[in-house]
Amino acid sequence: MTPEDFERLQALVLGRTGQRLARDRMKLAQHRLAPVARREGFDDASALLAGLWDKPVASTAWSVIEALLDPETWFRRDRDGFAVFADQLLPALSAARPGGRVRLWSAGCSTGQEAWSMAMAAAEKGVEAEVLATDLNRVSLERVRAAAYSGFEIQRGLSARAMIRWFVRDEDRWVARQDLRDRVEVRRANLLEPAPDGDRFDVIFCRHVLGTMDAQRRALALDNLERALADDGCLFVGPDESLSSDTVAFRPVAGRPGLYVKSHGALRRAA
Numbered sequence: 001m002t003p004e005d006f007e008r009l010q011a012l013v014l015g016r017t018g019q020r021l022a023r024d025r026m027k028l029a030q031h032r033l034a035p036v037a038r039r040e041g042f043d044d045a046s047a048l049l050a051g052l053w054d055k056p057v058a059s060t061a062w063s064v065i066e067a068l069l070d071p072e073t074w075f076r077r078d079r080d081g082f083a084v085f086a087d088q089l090l091p092a093l094s095a096a097r098p099g100g101r102v103r104l105w106s107a108g109c110s111t112g113q114e115a116w117s118m119a120m121a122a123a124e125k126g127v128e129a130e131v132l133a134t135d136l137n138r139v140s141l142e143r144v145r146a147a148a149y150s151g152f153e154i155q156r157g158l159s160a161r162a163m164i165r166w167f168v169r170d171e172d173r174w175v176a177r178q179d180l181r182d183r184v185e186v187r188r189a190n191l192l193e194p195a196p197d198g199d200r201f202d203v204i205f206c207r208h209v210l211g212t213m214d215a216q217r218r219a220l221a222l223d224n225l226e227r228a229l230a231d232d233g234c235l236f237v238g239p240d241e242s243l244s245s246d247t248v249a250f251r252p253v254a255g256r257p258g259l260y261v262k263s264h265g266a267l268r269r270a271a
Contacts, residue, residue: 018217075157086121108209109133112144119183134189147176195228
């Protein structure tokens with residue numbers, strides 16, 4: 001892969017997803033694209049990119065982009081913030097909703113551990129919840145729909161009790177039980193576009209996604225998230241992510257890293 005190829009690759013990923021591909025990831029990009037090249041019938045990543053630049057094909061372009069997106073996630077990630085969600089927000093929002101039913105969105109769900117964690121938390125608190133899991137990566141979404149995880153993945157964030165309650169062992173995998181699978185809807189969606197079907201959610205998790213976007217597209221994603229969030233809802237980002245310089249639509253909750261609510265200005269605009 002030449003530096004020129006990588007620059008074009010950076011522009012492709014940025015334009016479609018808003019994600020910045022750092023210059024020091026060129027070798028990693030070449031490594032991740034090797035399987036895509038073989039699957040598409042090319043000798044190597046350089047040949048794959050040359051073919052893509054010569055005759056752009058949408059499906060190939062998305063296969064390239066998806067291979068470069070970071071899939072890192074685990075169950076009940078950022079445990080302190082997740083405890084606030086499960087122990088405080090879920091009961092309070094349920095009490096304030098007709099029929100006690102809340103709507104939850106895992107935006108940028110990767111391989112699904114976050115969405116399953118949200119569904120498990122709601123069930124364990126006796127809260128009726130609809131959970132939507134979305135991501136751009138079709139390969140990751142296949143993993144969510146399969147709801148099957150390795151021994152390492154299932155133990156990363158889950159207690160033995162939760163594993164046994166919500167998953168069943170199938171040879172070397174742990175597969176979600178049907179009563180958990182029924183609680184989560186899976187869709188492909190881009191944060192640079194309005195929320196699916198104009199949905200409004202009581203809680204949105206968009207963690208470890210916005211921080212790697214460029215400023216202009218991050219602002220667009222935040223605007224879409226603000227419009228999708230109920231006026232008294234909550235947005236979770238990563239505890240080390242700050243939105244203070246990116247948007248006036250959200251304000252942080254004091255003492256709760258990564259937790260945001262709509263600003264007064266956003267509420268006035270909605271009114």
